[in-house]
Amino acid sequence: SWTTGNVIEEQVAAIREQVGDRRAICGLSGGVDSAVAAALVQRAIGDQLTCVYVDHGLMRKGETEQVEKDFVAATGVQLKVVDAQERFLNALAGVSDPEEKRKIIGREFIRVFEQAQAEIIAEASGDQPVEFLVQGTLYPDVVESGGGTGTANIKSHHNVGGLPEDLEFKLIEPLRKLFKDEVRMVGQELGLPEEIVQRQPFPGPGLGIRIVGEVTRERLDLLREADAIAREELTAAGLDREIWQCPVVLLADVRSVGVQGDGRTYGHPIVLRPVSSEDAMTADWTRMPYDVLARISTRITNEVKDVNRVVLDVTSKPPGTIEWE
Numbered sequence: 029s030w031t032t033g034n035v036i037e038e039q040v041a042a043i044r045e046q047v048g049d050r051r052a053i054c055g056l057s058g059g060v061d062s063a064v065a066a067a068l069v070q071r072a073i074g075d076q077l078t079c080v081y082v083d084h085g086l087m088r089k090g091e092t093e094q095v096e097k098d099f100v101a102a103t104g105v106q107l108k109v110v111d112a113q114e115r116f117l118n119a120l121a122g123v124s125d126p127e128e129k130r131k132i133i134g135r136e137f138i139r140v141f142e143q144a145q146a147e148i149i150a151e152a153s154g155d156q157p158v159e160f161l162v163q164g165t166l167y168p169d170v171v172e173s174g175g176g177t178g179t180a181n182i183k184s185h186h187n188v189g190g191l192p193e194d195l196e197f198k199l200i201e202p203l204r205k206l207f208k209d210e211v212r213m214v215g216q217e218l219g220l221p222e223e224i225v226q227r228q229p230f231p232g233p234g235l236g237i238r239i240v241g242e243v244t245r246e247r248l249d250l251l252r253e254a255d256a257i258a259r260e261e262l263t264a265a266g267l268d269r270e271i272w273q274c275p276v277v278l279l280a281d282v283r284s285v286g287v288q289g290d291g292r293t294y295g296h297p298i299v300l301r302p303v304s305s306e307d308a309m310t311a312d313w314t315r316m317p318y319d320v321l322a323r324i325s326t327r328i329t330n331e332v333k334d335v336n337r338v339v340l341d342v343t344s345k346p347p348g349t350i351e352w353e
């Protein structure tokens with residue numbers, strides 16, 4: 029019968045068998061799937077696994093620390109963190125178009141990740157070769173993509189002596205038979221922090237696509253504060269299950285007049301976008317309690333510099349998407 033204990037035992041044995049005494053790499057995104065996949069592989073092969081976390085500066089408050097500290101403490105995983113905040117900000121400078129932002133963030137991410145990979149491979153030279161790449165592919169992803177698996181060809185743009193131009197990895201995909209709720213159960217059993225295991229969906233491009241307008245460090249800091257307040261109040265109100273996700277969006281290119289103390293302000297609006305959904309394909313705006321909305325609004329306008337208005341998005345998907353960009 030299916031138990032998380034059985035799944036873990038089976039996977040640990042299979043991974044040991046597959047990897048032997050060679051080495052593996054895993055990219056951590058801060059999300060549930062990569063975290064649980066990494067934790068499983070770590071349980072199986074320990075320090076033969078190295079994880080890479082690219083800090084692109086687009087994460088929410090506390091999320092990078094969660095990976096760097098709590099995840100490492102819970103798993104004992106060997107982690108390489110690359111601080112690429114400056115690089116992403118530079119690449120995004122002057123860009124407002126959503127698809128352009130996505131392209132840039134995706135491209136920079138791959139470059140930074142490959143550079144880190146190359147360094148890990150170079151450091152391991154003389155040691156056992158790095159042959160495996162861990163991926164948090166779930167069952168629905170397998171079905172969607174037609175079930176293929178095996179190897180990943182990674183073109184290398186880096187310049188590290190002695191590496192082939194084209195790196196080929198064999199894939200380790202320990203979650204291939206699992207659904208999301210099962211992955212969460214396995215993560216829990218492996219002792220991962222609740223904040224990681226129960227994390228709601230968050231887009232790869234992160235806060236970069238929640239700033240309508242150009243992405244700057246100052247705007248990111250501001251949005252991070254507003255988002256942290258909203259998340260804190262939603263959690264305190266016990267709404268984390270009812271709400272599928274709640275993007276908090278900064279309308280950086282919009283200004284509106286307000287009054288605070290005895291002064292006129294000219295600040296930016298923050299949009300709250302709480303949605304209820306089964307699979308993100310369709311969604312409805314969440315009818316959440318007014319008093320919770322009131323607390324979030326009061327706190328954001330009081331605590332976040334340059335924000336003088338909080339507005340609620342009451343659009344379903346379709347016609348609106350969940351994200352604003």
Ligand code: XMP
Nearest residue numbers: 130229230231232233308345349350351352
């Ligand atoms: P939309 O906005 O299309 O979002 O209704 C549907 C779901 O996908 C997430 N999303 C993304 N996830 N990269 C991601 O990894 C992206 O570029 C991206 N855009 C949207 C969104 O948060 C929602 O869960």
